[in-house]
Amino acid sequence: MSARAxxxxxxxxxxxxxxxxxxxAARAPHPExxxxxxxxxxxxxxxxxxxxxxxxxxxxxxxxxTTVLCPTPDLAAALGLPVEPVTSCDAVDSIVVxxxxxxxPTGTLVISSRHTGPVGRAFLPNTVYLALSHSDIYMRTxxxxxxxxxEAPSSLHLIxxxxxxxxxxxxxxxxxxxxxxxxxxxxxxxxxxxxx
Amino acid sequence: MSDPSFQERVESALKHPTLHDSLSNLxxxxxxxxxxxxxxSPEYDRxxxxxxxxxxxxxxxxxxxxxxxxxxxxNNGTVVHWARTHREAAQIAIDICRASGSQxxxxxxxxxxxxxxxxxxxxxAGIPCAETDIGEHVIQATGDRPSHVVAxxxxxxxxxxxxxxxxxxxxxxxxxFDADPLQMAGAARTLLRRHFLEADIGFTGGxxxxxxxxxxxxxTNEGNAEVLRSVVRTHVAIVGIEKVIRDYTAFxxxxxxLAPAATGQRITRFTSLFFGPGEDGTxxxxxxxxxxxxxxxxxxxxxxxxxxxxxxxxACMNQCPVYRSIGGHAYGGTYPGPIGAxxxxxxxxxxxxxDLFRASTECKRCDEVCPVRIPLTxxxxxxxxxDSQRGVRRLERWSAQAYSFLARHPLAFRLITGLLRRAAGAxxxxxxxxxxSSLPATARWRMVYPHPTGGxxxxxIEAPSE
Numbered sequence: 001m002s003a004r005a006x007x008x009x010x011x012x013x014x015x016x017x018x019x020x021x022x023x024x025a026a027r028a029p030h031p032e033x034x035x036x037x038x039x040x041x042x043x044x045x046x047x048x049x050x051x052x053x054x055x056x057x058x059x060x061x062x063x064x065x066t067t068v069l070c071p072t073p074d075l076a077a078a079l080g081l082p083v084e085p086v087t088s089c090d091a092v093d094s095i096v097v098x099x100x101x102x103x104x105p106t107g108t109l110v111i112s113s114r115h116t117g118p119v120g121r122a123f124l125p126n127t128v129y130l131a132l133s134h135s136d137i138y139m140r141t142x143x144x145x146x147x148x149x150x151e152a153p154s155s156l157h158l159i160x161x162x163x164x165x166x167x168x169x170x171x172x173x174x175x176x177x178x179x180x181x182x183x184x185x186x187x188x189x190x191x192x193x194x195x196x
Numbered sequence: 197m198s199d200p201s202f203q204e205r206v207e208s209a210l211k212h213p214t215l216h217d218s219l220s221n222l223x224x225x226x227x228x229x230x231x232x233x234x235x236x237s238p239e240y241d242r243x244x245x246x247x248x249x250x251x252x253x254x255x256x257x258x259x260x261x262x263x264x265x266x267x268x269x270x271n272n273g274t275v276v277h278w279a280r281t282h283r284e285a286a287q288i289a290i291d292i293c294r295a296s297g298s299q300x301x302x303x304x305x306x307x308x309x310x311x312x313x314x315x316x317x318x319x320x321a322g323i324p325c326a327e328t329d330i331g332e333h334v335i336q337a338t339g340d341r342p343s344h345v346v347a348x349x350x351x352x353x354x355x356x357x358x359x360x361x362x363x364x365x366x367x368x369x370x371x372x373f374d375a376d377p378l379q380m381a382g383a384a385r386t387l388l389r390r391h392f393l394e395a396d397i398g399f400t401g402g403x404x405x406x407x408x409x410x411x412x413x414x415x416t417n418e419g420n421a422e423v424l425r426s427v428v429r430t431h432v433a434i435v436g437i438e439k440v441i442r443d444y445t446a447f448x449x450x451x452x453x454l455a456p457a458a459t460g461q462r463i464t465r466f467t468s469l470f471f472g473p474g475e476d477g478t479x480x481x482x483x484x485x486x487x488x489x490x491x492x493x494x495x496x497x498x499x500x501x502x503x504x505x506x507x508x509x510x511a512c513m514n515q516c517p518v519y520r521s522i523g524g525h526a527y528g529g530t531y532p533g534p535i536g537a538x539x540x541x542x543x544x545x546x547x548x549x550x551d552l553f554r555a556s557t558e559c560k561r562c563d564e565v566c567p568v569r570i571p572l573t574x575x576x577x578x579x580x581x582x583d584s585q586r587g588v589r590r591l592e593r594w595s596a597q598a599y600s601f602l603a604r605h606p607l608a609f610r611l612i613t614g615l616l617r618r619a620a621g622a623x624x625x626x627x628x629x630x631x632x633s634s635l636p637a638t639a640r641w642r643m644v645y646p647h648p649t650g651g652x653x654x655x656x657i658e659a660p661s662e
Contacts, residue, residue, distance in 0.1 A: 003489075004266075004278040007437065010493035011259035012501075044465065106463040113475065121478075123422040141448040145469075149409055149444055152272075154474050155425065158467040163419040165381055166459060167331030169354030170221040170347060173381045176330055177388065178419025178466060 033104040033137045034186055040107025044161025045174055046182040050189055054078035057131060057185040061096060068094040068129065071121070075131055092125045099130035099184060100156075101144040102137045108160045109184055110144055114153040122157075127181040130159075134189045202528060202551035209522040218353045219523055222514045229460025230514075237456065247453045248569040250446035251505035254438075258496050261407040261440045262487065268410025269485055272472030277486045285434060285488045286317035289399065292484055293323050296430045298397035304414065304421045305329035306401025307345055307508060308436050308488060311530045311543075314399065325399070326391040328420040330384045334360065337367075343524025343532060346458050346510040351523045388420075398428035398480070400470075402435035403507070404450060405485075408443040411469040412485060415454065419466045431480040433470065438492045438504040444469070450507055453567035458509035495542035500575045503538040505568050512562035512572060518555050527552055534562035538575040546583050553579040 001009075030036060038048035051057040058079030061068055069084045070076040075098045076083040100112040109130050111122060122128055138144040141158075148156055163178030174180070200208070209215055234240055254261055266276045277292075279285035289312075293301065301323050303309060315336070318325040327336040331349040335342050338360055342348030349357065354377065361373045361380050368383035400421050404413040412433040414421040425431055441447050447469075455461040473483045495504055513519040513533025524532035529540040529549060537552040553576040562572040584593050602609040619625055632638060 002278070003280045003284060006280055007278055007487070007489045007493055008259050008262065010489075010497070011262060011437070012256055012496050013259040040462070108463060108467075113478075121426050123419055123426050141451065142445045145444050145448065152471070154272075154470075154472055156469040156471075157422055158463070159465065160461075160463045160467075161465045163417070164465055165330045165418050167329070167334065167347060167349050168357050168377050168380055169218075170225060170350060171354070171377060173378050175378065175381055175385060176418035176420070177328065177385060177392075177423045 030104060030139060033139065034134055034189060037102050037104040037107055037137055038184075038186070040105070041109070041161065041182075041184060042107075044107055045164070046107070046109075046161050046184065048184045048186055051185060051187045052189075054131065054187050055080060057187050060185070061129060065094045065127070068096050069125075070096045072098055074098070079131065092121070094127040094129065095122055095125045096129040096131060096185075097122045099132035100136065100148050102132055102184070103141050103144050103158075104137055104139055106141075106160055108141075108144075108158050109182075110148065111157045111159065112148050112151065112153040113155045113157075114151055123178050126179060127183070128179040129183045129185055131185045131187065134186055137186075199528075202526070202555070205526040205528060206522050206555075209526040212523075214353050214356065215351055215523050216521075218351050218356075219520050222350065222520060225460060226514045230456065230511075231460075233456045233460045233462060240453070240456065243449070243452050244567050244569055246449045247507070247567060248505065250441060250449045251507070251568050252502070254441045254446070255496055255501055255504050257442075258437060258440065258493070261442060262437055264407040265405050265410055265440050266487075268408060269472070270410070272410045274410065274472045274483045274485055277484060279486055279488045280490070282312040282488070282490050285312050285486050285490070286314060288486050289314060289432060289434065290317065290321045290323070292430065292432055293318065293321070293397055296397060296482065298323065298430060300391075300395045301325040301397045301399060302328050302391055302395040302424055302428070303399035304401065304416065304424060305332050305348065306399070306434060307530055308401055308434055309399060310342060311490065312434065312488070314434065326388070326395070328388050328391065328424060329416070329418060330381065330388075333384060333388060337364075341525060344510055344513060345508045345531065345535075351525065389423075392423055392427050395424075395428055397430040397432065398424040399432050399434060400424065402433045402439055402485075403454070404447050405435055405440040405487075406442075406444055406447055406469065407440050409469070409471065411444075411471045413447055413451075413467065413469050415451070415464045415467045417459070417461075417465045422466055422468055425468070425470065425474075425480060428480050430482045430484070431470065431473075432484045432486065434486045434488060436492055437487050437489055438496065450568070454507055454509055457511040457565065457567035491543035495539075498542060500538065500542050500578050502570050503535065503542055503572075503575055505570055506535050506539060507568055508535075509567055511565045511567060512570075515561040515565050517557055517559060517561070522555075527555075534572045534576070535570070538570070538572050538579070541579045546579060546586070550579075550583050553583075 041048055058081055069092050070081045073083050097111055099109050101110040102108060162174055162180060162182050163176045164172050164174050165176040166172050269276050277288045279288055301318055303325055315325045327333045331347060334349045334357055344350040358373045361368050361383060367387055371379040371383055373380050400414050402412040403415045406413060451467060455464045474480050492504060495501055512535050516533050519533040527536050529536055531539050537556060540549040540552055556576050558573055560573050602612060
C-alpha cells in the first residue's frame with residue numbers, strides 16, 4: 001500500500017460536523033481606515049505617505065530615492081518610472097511594488113505575486129515602497145484575501161511592519177532578514193465628505 | 197551511555213546556573229505585551245471560539261481535507277509527497293535535493309523538521325543545511341537544541357548569546373555587541389544573507405495547509421521564509437497532516453489568535469501563503485510539499501485528538517509553572533511544556549513519554565490561555581488513565597485508590613496520618629528507613645523527601661474537612 005493510501009485510510013472523515021456559516025459580505029471600510037492602517041504600521045516600524053494620485057507618488061519617489069526599481073509595468077507607468085526587472089537580487093537598494101490590499105486594524109499590507117506582476121524579490125532590498133490604492137483598504141483579513149485568491153497568485157504576502165526578531169534575550173529587535181525600511185504610498189484618498 | 201532519565205534532566209535543569217534568569221523573560225512577555233493585547237481586544241474570547249471550531253473541524257475531517265489539498269496543490273503546480281514516518285520524510289527530502297542537483301540547503305524554523313531530524317539527515321547525506329531563523333542559527337552554531345516552540349533559544353541569557361557572538365569574529369565581525377544587541381541582529385543578518393544567496397534549495401514548515409486553495413501558510417517575524425522563497429530554485433514545505441485547514445477564511449480565524457497568544461503582537465510581521473512555484477522566470481522554479489503522518493492519523497482517532505488542534509503559539513509553556521522552572525530541554529522530546537505532555541504520548545507512544553503528563557501541577561493555566569481552547573489538563577488526565585490501565589504501575593494505582601478512600605473518609609485519614617506521624621518519630625523507624633527507601637517504588641519519593649527524622653523540616657498534613 002502506498003504511503004498516501006495508508007495515511008488516508010487511517011484519517012478520520014466527518015466524525016463531527018460543524019455548521020459552515022455562510023460567508024458574510026465584506027465589511028465596509030471605517031471612514032478613517034487609512035489613518036488606522038498608518039497608525040498600526042507606524043507602531044511596527046513602517047511609514048506611510050498620502051498622495052492625491054499615482055503621479056504625485058511617483059514624483060515624491062523620484063525626489064526621495066536616487067534609484068528605485070519597479071519590476072511591474074503597470075505600476076511603473078502609473079508612477080512615471082522606468083520598468084526595471086530585478087535580476088541581481090542583492091544589488092538592489094530600493095524597490096517599489098504594487099500593494100494589492102491592506103487590512104486596517106492590524107496595519108497589514110498585502111502583496112500578490114502573480115503572472116501579471118511578479119514581486120517575489122520585494123523582500124531582498126533594504127527599502128521597500130508599496131503603492132496602495134485607498135479603495136483596497138479592508139477591515140477584515142477574509143475580505144482582503146478573497147479577491148486576491150481568485151486571481152490565482154503564486155504567493156500572497158501579508159506584511160505588518162519591518163523585519164524583527166525576538167530571539168536574542170526575548171527582546172524585539174528590528175532588522176532580521178526582510179526589509180529595513182517599509183513605506184506605504186496611499187493614493188486616491190477621497191476628499192472628506194465625498195461618496196465612496 | 198544511555199540518555200538521562202526525566203528525573204535526571206529535571207534535576208540538572210533545576211541546578212542550572214542561568215536557566216531561571218533566561219526563563220524569567222517569559223514572565224515579562226506574558227505579563228506585559230500579551231496581557232496588553234488581550235485587554236485591548238474585547239472580542240478575543242469569540243475569536244478563540246472561532247479558531248477552536250476551525251481547528252476541530254479540520255481534525256474531524258482530516259481525510260477529505262487532505263485529498264482536497266492535494267488536488268488543489270497539484271493544480272497549482274506543486275508536487276505533493278506523503279510520508280508515514282520521520283524516516284520516510286527525511287528520505288523524501290534527500291531525494292528531492294538529489295533530483296534537483298541541490299548542493300546547499302537553508303531552512304526556516306519548523307518544529308516538524310526538529311521531530312524528523314531534518315538537518316542531521318541532510319548533512320549525513322552530504323547536503324549542508326543552514327538555519328536562517330536567528331534563534332535557530334544560534335542554537336545550530338552553538339551545538340544546542342531548541343527549548344521552546346516559538347523562541348528556540350529562550351534558555352540562553354542575552355549575556356550567553358553576546359559571549360557567543362564575541363567569540364566568533366570570523367563569523368560576525370567585530371561589533372560592540374555588549375552595548376548594542378541590535379548589532380548582533382545585524383551581524384547575523386549579514387552572515388545569513390550569504391547563506392541565503394548560496395543555497396539552491398530551501399525548506400520551510402507550514403503553519404497551515406489551506407485545503408481548498410492548495411496553499412501552504414508560513415508565519416514569521418523575521419521574514420526569512422519570504423527571503424528564502426525569493427532566492428532558492430526549489431522550495432520544499434514539510435508539514436504535518438494535522439495542519440490542514442478548510443480554507444483561507446478558517447486560516448484567517450487561526451491567524452487572528454496566533455500572534456496575540458504567542459508574542460503579544462496583533463499579527464506577526466510576515467504571513468505568506470505559498471500557492472505553488474514562482475512565475476515564469478522567477479524563483480522558486482519548483483515547489484514540493486511533504487505531508488508527514490508520524491503518529492498523527494492514529495492520534496486523530498483517539499479521545500485525545502484535540503491535542504492535534506495546536507497552532508504552536510507556545511502560550512501554554514509561557515504560563516506553565518513547571519516549564520518556567522525546568523525549561524524545555526528537561527521534557528526530552530520536540531514539544532515541551534503542557535502541549536508536549538498532551539501531544540508527545542499520542543505521537544510517539546505513552547510508554548516513551550509517561551513522565552511528561554505527570555509533570556503537571558494541574559493549575560490549568562494552560563487551559564485558560566490556549567488560543568484554540570485545547571483542554572490540555574483533561575488530555576493529560578486521559579493519558580494518565582490509559583497509562584495506569586497498562587498495568588505497569590500497579591502499586592501507583594493501589595496507592596491512588598487508597599488515598600482516594602482516605603480523602604473521602606476524614607476520620608480514617610486522621611487515624612492513618614496520626615499513626616504514620618508517630619511511627620516516623622519512633623526510634624525503630626530509623627532502622628526501617630533504609631529498607632523502605634531502597635524499594636524501587638519509593639526511590640523517587642526519597643529523592644524529594646529525606647527521612648523525616650533526618651533533619652528535614654516537618655510537614656503537617658491536614659485532614660480534609662468533613
